[in-house]
Amino acid sequence: MELPSGWVRATLGELGVEAQAGFASGRHNRDGLGIIHLRPMNVTRAGGLDLTDVRYISDDTDRRVVDGDVLFNNTNSPVLVGKTALVKSKIPLAFSNHMTRLRPSPAVSSEFLAIQLHWLWRVGYFRSVLKNHVNQASVPAKQLLQTPIVVPPIEEQQRIVEAIDAQLSRLGAADEALAHAKLMAPLQIRSLYTAATEGKFTARVIAESLPDFRKRREEIWKSVNGNKKYKIPVVADISVSPVVPGGWEVLSLEELSDPIRIIRYGILMPRVKFGGTVPYVEVKDLLGCSLQGKELHLTSEELDEKFAGARIRAGDVVLAVRGSYDRSAVVPDSLSSANVSRDVARIAPLPGLEDEYLQIYLQSRFAQQYLKRHARGVAVKGVNIAAIRAMPVVVPPLTVQREIIECVQQRQTAIDAAGEAVARSIRRSATLRQAVLSRAFNGRLVSQRSGDEHASLVIERIRTEVEASRGAEKVARRRRRVKPADVSQAVPSTFSASYETVQQESKL
Known part of the structure; x- marks a missing residue:
């Protein structure tokens, strides 16, 4: 796929994204005290966090997540690996050893990164890179940083996130209405049967x-x-x-x-x-x-x-x-x-x-x-x-029974047709959701603007800063490895001469 002007492809590592694996808590606090310890099942299918069923651990500042962090399910059931959520919480949270915390760089926004990684999970990308263990599958942090994503200019990322939110909000409202209609179908059939057997479909008097x-x-x-x-x-x-x-x-x-x-x-x-x-x-x-x-x-x-x-x-x-x-x-x-x-x-x-x-x-x-x-x-x-x-x-009477059967069959046919229409709409909604995300990541959801800074320039600055930081770290390590100089070689010659004179006089 050819990318629009100003877009680049890059791995998470090239973007300067920081990745840190979680930790095994050992034992959770049964009294509900401490901070919430997030697990893979707390990440929803929609890419959010569900905090209705949580566990608590003692405070651990090294494994905290803050507002704006991105949580990636790195190991557990293959179905769960790759589900990603953006952290939007002001309360203290920690993450388990089955998750990786990602902290984006200036080249990519947290919202854009979380949405794209979650989309890659939905289209099955991470199933192709899983490392299978005995009972689990995983994507190690080092391998996760090799994940390639598309990166538009940072200004366009914000416009894409806003457009996605608007489109998915409308689809979400439609999904709620469809789910309600789906739940109503069995109730409608029950009401139909009840009305039929209470004589509400046969008002006329039959002498039979x-x-x-x-x-x-x-x-x-x-x-x-x-x-x-x-x-x-x-x-x-x-x-x-x-x-x-x-x-x-x-x-x-x-x-x-x-x-x-x-x-x-x-x-x-x-x-x-x-x-x-x-x-x-x-x-x-x-x-x-x-x-x-x-x-x-x-x-x-x-x-x-x-x-x-x-x-x-x-x-x-x-x-x-x-x-x-x-x-x-x-x-x-x-x-x-x-x-x-x-x-x-x-x-x-x-x-x-x-x-x-x-x-x-x-x-x-x-x-x-x-x-x-x-x-x-x-x-x-x-x-x-x-x-x-x-x-x-x-x-x-038998005649009424047959009338009831015919009437119920006709009305149930209509209810079944409505149910099939709801099912088709639910499938279409899922397809539209994928289409919105697909258009977002190939540059067709929002228009490009000439004033936006090219993403490659931001990535180049990040690369330069990373290389400079690595160079400074190498110099610091080299200085720490240098051995101390010989003390006798460091003594000035005038001091040596005076010291010899004092030694000779003491012998006399």
């Missing part, structure tokens, strides 16, 4: 009556088991009542499920090292509340046969019950005869209850609050099968 699910369930039982005693399902737990529109009914989830293929857990410890042939659904597979296109782990035929009662069919609904209970999905045709893990419950809805409606209901606010209220455990919480069977489900 609900089927007798209890009777239908008992008939299915008798058709399979004959006169064998029928187990009456639990009634709905309505300790907290859901919203029930007119013409809808509240039943327990067990009353709405198949009496033969009952609500139950799946395989205990389904993972096998090799020889797996039967796919099974885990909690992680339910991320996004869909099983479409998921690549499932495989278990053995022996385990699948042992837990044959937990096999799933198309149209079943599976619900995460341990570790996470906000995930559920309808089983697609492609996963018929698959199985589920012990952390997932299989629900087979009766005819008259649409699987898509049940999935929408399980993701509604009321159902999620019910599951949260019944979750038990300390490290990993879960909901037991008894609580799931007693979950109250508000069921509308």
Whole structure:
């Protein structure tokens, strides 16, 4: 790349930048007294310092950083090496042995140096110069001083920094809005499901009556088991009542499920090292509340046969019950005869209850609050099968269920489209950020001015001063190495003659 007039390429060492490595603190002060000891994780991805999680050490003036210093992560995880931050703090700070303190010379401003080094990290420059150790990677201070950067005139550096700040501030505000929009998407879907299952999408009155699910369930039982005693399902737990529109009914989830293929857990410890042939659904597979296109782990035929009662069919609904209970999905045709893990419950809805409606209901606010209220455990919480069977489900007539499903699908398509637009904008923002920095370091972000002093002149003055300083230091070392002269040779001749006369007289 051809540089604009007045710009030069130079290494940090040629620019007279001072580099000093940090130190290992040994032990941090647990009482929070002393000064803050900065570590690589305190440097943010945006090139700033995050002081929310810090440690303290006793005062050490040799490893202090002051306002205007530049901190470079020189060793640790390869992902962290190269992250650079400009110190803007009036409080005492020290830096660890995983960091290098840089103090710029008059040829380059602190802000410009910090931004350019951080940009080099983002584009992956420092990964190409890492020295790998056993568990860490590093860029030693001596090697860091060999890093080449572009150097415009010092006046133009200030204009570039101001332009970058202005551009990135606007992008930062846009990023915050996009991040908020991204966080709102799941809440919008939850609100959509809640409104749908509370009857807010079906204002018209439908004369259709609900089927007798209890009777239908008992008939299915008798058709399979004959006169064998029928187990009456639990009634709905309505300790907290859901919203029930007119013409809808509240039943327990067990009353709405198949009496033969009952609500139950799946395989205990389904993972096998090799020889797996039967796919099974885990909690992680339910991320996004869909099983479409998921690549499932495989278990053995022996385990699948042992837990044959937990096999799933198309149209079943599976619900995460341990570790996470906000995930559920309808089983697609492609996963018929698959199985589920012990952390997932299989629900087979009766005819008259649409699987898509049940999935929408399980993701509604009321159902999620019910599951949260019944979750038990300390490290990993879960909901037991008894609580799931007693979950109250508000069921509308079949025609209304289908209207709800269609309405929800249409609105969710719009929400998904908006989410994709937000994701594209986030990617575009990252690209624009890189483009701003790229233009800054090839001279296209701000205009050049003829009155600016050429950067090479400043560097030449620094080089002359450094060489003069080195020459003076060599002379001083040479003088310190000179041996003292012989005392007898340094005595004046007249003094020697007088001394001999005195010696002769004393002999007489």
